[in-house]
Amino acid sequence: MIVGYRFSKKVIPYLFVAPNTLIFGVFVILPMFYGLLYSFYEGTFIEGLERFTGLENYQRLLRDQAFISSLVHTFAYVVAVVSLVVMFSLMLALALRASSMGSALARIGFYLPVILSPVVVGVAWRWMFSSDLGVINGVLVSMGHSPIPWLTDINWARAVVVLASVWAMTGFYMVIFIGGLNTIPSELYQAAEVDGANSTQQFWKITLPLLAPTTLLVTILATINSFKAFEIILVLTNGGPGDATRLLVQNIYQTAFDASNPTYASAQSVVLFSVLMLLTFWQLRITRED
Amino acid sequence: MFTTGLRQSTKIQTRLRRYLREGLVLLLAFFFLIPVIWVVLSSFKPNAELFLIPPSVLPKEPTLENYQSALTVGNFANYTWNSFFVATMSTLIALLTNSMAAFALAKYRFVGRQALFLLTLATIMIPLQVIMVPIFLVLRNLGLTDTLWGIIIPPAATPTGVFLLRQYMLSIPDEILESARIDGASEWAIYWRIILPLSIPALATLAIFSFTWRWNDFIWPFIVISSEQNATLQLALARLVGQFGVDWSTLLAATTITLLPMLIVFLLLQRYFLGNLMAGSVKG
Numbered sequence: 001m002i003v004g005y006r007f008s009k010k011v012i013p014y015l016f017v018a019p020n021t022l023i024f025g026v027f028v029i030l031p032m033f034y035g036l037l038y039s040f041y042e043g044t045f046i047e048g049l050e051r052f053t054g055l056e057n058y059q060r061l062l063r064d065q066a067f068i069s070s071l072v073h074t075f076a077y078v079v080a081v082v083s084l085v086v087m088f089s090l091m092l093a094l095a096l097r098a099s100s101m102g103s104a105l106a107r108i109g110f111y112l113p114v115i116l117s118p119v120v121v122g123v124a125w126r127w128m129f130s131s132d133l134g135v136i137n138g139v140l141v142s143m144g145h146s147p148i149p150w151l152t153d154i155n156w157a158r159a160v161v162v163l164a165s166v167w168a169m170t171g172f173y174m175v176i177f178i179g180g181l182n183t184i185p186s187e188l189y190q191a192a193e194v195d196g197a198n199s200t201q202q203f204w205k206i207t208l209p210l211l212a213p214t215t216l217l218v219t220i221l222a223t224i225n226s227f228k229a230f231e232i233i234l235v236l237t238n239g240g241p242g243d244a245t246r247l248l249v250q251n252i253y254q255t256a257f258d259a260s261n262p263t264y265a266s267a268q269s270v271v272l273f274s275v276l277m278l279l280t281f282w283q284l285r286i287t288r289e290d
Numbered sequence: 291m292f293t294t295g296l297r298q299s300t301k302i303q304t305r306l307r308r309y310l311r312e313g314l315v316l317l318l319a320f321f322f323l324i325p326v327i328w329v330v331l332s333s334f335k336p337n338a339e340l341f342l343i344p345p346s347v348l349p350k351e352p353t354l355e356n357y358q359s360a361l362t363v364g365n366f367a368n369y370t371w372n373s374f375f376v377a378t379m380s381t382l383i384a385l386l387t388n389s390m391a392a393f394a395l396a397k398y399r400f401v402g403r404q405a406l407f408l409l410t411l412a413t414i415m416i417p418l419q420v421i422m423v424p425i426f427l428v429l430r431n432l433g434l435t436d437t438l439w440g441i442i443i444p445p446a447a448t449p450t451g452v453f454l455l456r457q458y459m460l461s462i463p464d465e466i467l468e469s470a471r472i473d474g475a476s477e478w479a480i481y482w483r484i485i486l487p488l489s490i491p492a493l494a495t496l497a498i499f500s501f502t503w504r505w506n507d508f509i510w511p512f513i514v515i516s517s518e519q520n521a522t523l524q525l526a527l528a529r530l531v532g533q534f535g536v537d538w539s540t541l542l543a544a545t546t547i548t549l550l551p552m553l554i555v556f557l558l559l560q561r562y563f564l565g566n567l568m569a570g571s572v573k574g
Contacts, residue, residue: 014394119527123527
């Protein structure tokens, strides 16, 4: 009786964690190890793993023009998006941190794109910037200007893709920045005021240095999210014109499902995963220090 | 007399400046939202009016025909139901499994607890984008490809949810649990009758976020769903855009249908989104 009770008492916590752990295990942990395994093999979706090839997939990456260009595009995209996101979200946080009615409403407005799905964001921006049908060219034409090939010119397409991504993310980081600003003690500003420091000096000497941990956190989070970018671009340009806006995740998808090369795609996934892991560990170290 | 007048005028000046500032930020927020506003406005325009030059700002002859054709011809009634079913079921499963795991992690000492908690945190870092290929194969082996359950079950074990609920449950005093045990309550009864009701604020937060995430999910259905009839709204929208010669009037109405529930949830519950509770956590 008592033995049975003790036994069941020991088992109970495991029963409670079982369902969640099962789903985790089957759909996250297991696929992760599979993915790593596949990257050392050659195979297809139909035949399965056919041959152990060691590091061949990885060696092939170094010579693969499509992969390298998607990697380069991804880095350029990440740098552009992250720097703009950090700048804009900080500016918004500074402008809208007050608890007034107007600021509160504006915060809601600037946050709103965050809750839209990336597909909806892509459709909305495509509807604005479509070359022959979009409202922006409509306005330009009616003012006597010639239409701009927003989504079919390499440079314009890249710019629109970056802006759409920034638009969708900024509100999220604005909220984090406001949280960071609120931790700065107001006595510091009062003291600076007494010492005759103007608001520009206060920004550079108090706000920015004390906000540094938040800024770093926002930078890393935005970097992680930008490396994963896929859906907005898929809808806006489908990676085009040519491959001008095709990023890493789209390249992985196309390698796996369009070119039916899941093992080679797995090697690319491992590269992406390593980058994200490094960034996440960095982020965790910062949040722990906080 | 003179000084009070002066004081009053500076008072009016600061107030005026404040109103001007408030007006300016609101105007900026309005401009910021033009892409969304433009989709919604355009969705009420008849097809011919969509491509006018110069463009009409407000619909000249507002019509619901785009919605009618999207829902019937475009089959978006079906996609809306699929999205609703997927988001609801996945959220219910997440609430149950996440809260059970969180309860064990918060209120029991057992071998492997720390490891399990760290593992949960670690899975936050594994984005779907990285495991697209193997997860497709796992789902195929389980016979879950092209089924709604294939996009309901896998994302239900949200690590963020476990973390959020565990943190909340830690604040529930152990004495309540002990006295219930003395009264002869089973462990399940403690979880179901005491812990869950006391965790309602955290459960509500998770429910809102989970529903939003699952409603907006694209990559899951993109990998898993191949048929027309099992498509969700996000997938159907992307497929419509991908076609040669986009049918904008249907697409705009369908996009508005897709964003409307999120808009309502957000406007009603915006403090959950803008509050600091979840602000630091990664989306997913």
